[in-house]
Each structure stands twice: as structure tokens, then as C-alpha cells.
Amino acid sequence: KNQVEQSPQSLIILEGKNCTLQCNYTVSPFSNLRWYKQDTGRGPVSLTIMTFSENTKSNGRYTATLDADTKQSSLHITASQLSDSASYICVVLSGGQAGTALIFGKGTTLSVSS
Amino acid sequence: DSGVTQTPKHLITATGQRVTLRCSPRSGDLSVYWYQQSLDQGLQFLIQYYNGEERAKGNILERFSAQQFPDLHSELNLSSLELGDSALYFCASSRRLWGGGPADTQYFGPGTRLTVL
Numbered sequence: 258k259n260q261v262e263q264s265p266q267s268l269i270i271l272e273g274k275n276c277t278l279q280c281n282y283t284v285s286p287f288s289n290l291r292w293y294k295q296d297t298g299r300g301p302v303s304l305t306i307m308t309f310s311e312n313t314k315s316n317g318r319y320t321a322t323l324d325a326d327t328k329q330s331s332l333h334i335t336a337s338q339l340s341d342s343a344s345y346i347c348v349v350l351s352g353g354q355a356g357t358a359l360i361f362g363k364g365t366t367l368s369v370s371s
Numbered sequence: 372d373s374g375v376t377q378t379p380k381h382l383i384t385a386t387g388q389r390v391t392l393r394c395s396p397r398s399g400d401l402s403v404y405w406y407q408q409s410l411d412q413g414l415q416f417l418i419q420y421y422n423g424e425e426r427a428k429g430n431i432l433e434r435f436s437a438q439q440f441p442d443l444h445s446e447l448n449l450s451s452l453e454l455g456d457s458a459l460y461f462c463a464s465s466r467r468l469w470g471g472g473p474a475d476t477q478y479f480g481p482g483t484r485l486t487v488l
Binding site for chain 1: 373375413414415416419426427429459461463469475476477478479480481482
């Protein structure tokens with residue numbers, strides 16, 4: 258069964274600290290993996306898209322990694338800011354002859370405090 | 372501002388009714404996606420159109436339908452509404468489809484909050 262699991266479910270960190278969010282998936286066939294940031298009540302914002310051949314991709318203070326062998330991805334946030342408080346959603350795209358499927362993780366809620 | 376517009380922002384209606392949500396993609400984007408986000412289900416993909424044609428279907432109920440018009444705007448029609456249809460409905464657009472390049476980045480609109488009483 259295609260699944261995307263994110264951990265932790267929630268996280269509280271102090272401003273300025275780093276953190277890492279995890280995403281494990283069992284999706285086949287794998288097409289690409291996306292990380293989104295979603296502020297409460299607003300539309301998600303794309304952070305990174307990674308294909309099978311990409312190990313690392315950065316977007317400012319956000320760095321995503323992908324290990325296609327172990328089917329794991331992580332999102333590392335450096336020098337956190339209060340504005341990083343949001344839900345972070347991992348999405349895996351599966352594309353095959355059966356068609357395209359999007360499998361969503363339930364998200365990690367990050368709270369950055371001063 | 373993502374460049375994707377959605378109307379209305381809020382919609383309150385009664386069970387059994389029918390509503391239409393509207394989405395205008397970013398200029399130049401050919402692909403439009405619809406998502407539903409409820410408190411207990413999280414974000415769910417409903418349907419995708421590319422240049423007027425349906426290209427992918429997710430967990431869209433038979434009571435729901437969508438279309439993309441020649442000017443590329445899209446409408447999501449929800450009928451025979453139930454209490455459980457109360458949710459945030461997001462539209463997103465991208466230049467291309469589901470690849471891994473920058474042109475496949477999806478830009479989300481602000482959403483339409485639907486409340487069914």
C-alpha cells in the first residue's frame with residue numbers, strides 16, 4: 258500500500274535553532290517527492306521537488322535530502338525564525354501506467370518560539 | 372501572492388445544495404489542480420486538468436465535478452452537499468505537469484472555505 262509517514266507529528270524549537278523533519282515513504286513507482294510549507298488557513302507553498310536522481314536540494318534556509326534506496330527524505334531548517342512556524346507536508350508523486358497518484362503525509366507542525 | 376485567484380473566499384450553504392468554486396491560474400500556467408483539506412483528512416488531491424483536458428483523478432466523489440475552460444480558468448462543482456463536505460478547497464496551477472523541474476512547481480491559491488450547515 259502506498260503510504261507517506263512523517264515524523265515527528267509536532268515539534269517546538271527555539272528561534273535560531275536548527276531542526277530536521279522526516280518523511281518515510283512506501284510508494285511505487287516513485288516519480289518525485291515534494292515538500293510544502295503551509296501556514297494556518299493559507300495555501301501550501303512549494304519548498305522543493307526532488308526526483309529519483311537528486312540527493313539534496315536547497316531553498317534558502319531549507320535543505321531537503323532524498324535517499325531513494327531507503328525511501329527516506331528529510332527537510333532541514335537552518336537558523337529557524339518565528340515565520341517558520343507552520344505545517345510541513347511531504348508529498349510523493351507516483352506515476353505509472355495506472356496513472357498519476359499523489360500520496361500525502363499528514364504533516365509536521367513546527368512551532369518556533371522566541 | 373501566488374498569482375492564483377479563487378472565488379469566493381467563503382461560502383456557507385445548506386445540505387443538499389449545489390455550489391461552484393472558481394479558480395484562475397497564474398498567467399501562462401496550463402495545468403490546474405483541485406485539493407480538499409478538512410481537519411480530519413488533511414490535504415487530498417481531487418482532480419487535475421491540463422490545457423482543458425482532465426489528466427489525473429484523485430479522491431473525487433461522484434457528486435463533485437470540474438472543468439477547465441478555453442481561457443484556462445477552472446470551476447469545481449459540488450452537488451448534493453453533505454456536512455462532511457465542509458472544508459477548505461484549494462486550487463493550484465503549474466506551467467507543466469507532474470515532473471521534477473521548476474516548471475512543475477505548483478502554486479496554490481488562497482482557498483475557498485466551504486461550510487455546509
